Amino acid sequence: MLMRRKLLSAARRFAAGIDVSAREVRLVIASRKRRGAHPVRVEWIGAAPLPAGAMSGVHIVERALVTEALASLCARWPRQLPMRGMPFSMAVPGDAASISLSAMTATRSRSDRKAASSCEIGEGEPFLFDLAGQLCGHDAGEARAGASHPLLQSRVEAAAAAHIALASVECEPLAALRALVHTGEHTRTAVQRYGAIWAGYGGVFGWRIADRLVEAAIRFPGGEHPDLDAALRLLAGGEGLHAALVGGDVALLERIGLTLADIGERLGCSAAPFECAPFGCRPGALTDLEGWKHGAAYAVAFGLALREVTQ
Structure with a gap:
């Protein structure tokens, strides 16, 4: 069994993503073969x-x-592979950086637009972070990590107390966009x-x-739009859209009167929820796990997790 674990670790890169919301903590463990262009x-x-009382908003x-x-989530991991050495990444709300990311099309210069439009999403992430920092009055490093930000500090401390050393942090909207x-x-x-x-505590992005390529971006509330419609x-x-994917707090959207069908009607296309199931290690692998329907x-x-396994 030990030899099998070592071979599995050598053949695949594993990583974990942690999302702390107002009501629960979510963990996703993903992997990818280390060599070649293999799927995640x-x-x-x-x-x-x-x-109740653990969180106040974010x-x-x-x-x-x-x-x-x-700690309870880590204890539930089937441990086909030990967690020691696995890179963990955690989300931070980062309202300031999020606002900048969503508002970048309205505020950046003409040369900035040209630079952004010529790079793909994966290549453009450093640009997005740098731009977020500029618009917020912070440097790029602070926009990426926000080392002195209390939202980040409290999350790093909570992870450390659970014996988790974070490899990276990232603002929620950008992580959701990647997924x-x-x-x-x-x-x-x-x-x-x-x-x-994507819908979260900070609004709808x-x-x-x-x-x-990201052709356009919106945020509500916080943008220049009178309403979400x-x-x-x-x-x-x-030109319209061919399809739409919706992630995050779908129940929040429904509480404000927007079902998936409503979103599709506003966008002029069909809208479907984001799911992890299509990326399961085998057909039906995730359907036995609690929460897969959400x-x-x-x-x-x-x-x-995707960011860590594709780097």
Whole structure:
């Protein structure tokens, strides 16, 4: 068994993504073969509920409760491979950076637009972070990590108390965007233009993707749109969209009166929820796990793990 674990570790790169929300902690473990252009697969997903009082919005109030939830998730991992040495990435709300990411099309210079439009999403991530920092009055390093930010500090401390050393942190919207784009590129055929929608505590974010480029971005509230309907219709653009993927808190959207069908109507295309199931290590591998039916909520955690296994 020990030899099998060593061979598995040598053949595949494993990584984990952690998403701490107001009500639960989510964990996604993904892997990819180390050599060659092989697909990413999801090995395991799980969620641990947070007791009342653990969080106040996005702020950790009782660190010990978050640490306990993280530790319980790690204990549930089937341990086909030891977690020691596995890179962990955690999401941070990062409202300032998020606002900049969503508002970049309205505020950047003409040369900035040209630079952004000429790079693909994966290549453009450093540019997006640098731009976020500039618009917020911070340098790029602070936009990436926010080392002194209390939201980040509390999460790093909670992870450390659960014996988790974080390899990276990232703002939620960008992690969600990576997950949605990966799904759009690898599970759909002949879809050239599609929408990526993510709903979280900070609002609703949307991106129009064409040929792996972000053509437009919206955020509500916080953008220049009078309401969410107007923002979604603007996101559709004049040429329309072929499909849309929705991740995050779908229940939040429903509470404000937007079902998937409503989102599709505003965008002029069909809308489907994000799911981890298509990336399972084998058909049906995730359907026995608790929470797999709420796959849209795992977009951020998957995007975080995806970043680590594809680097």
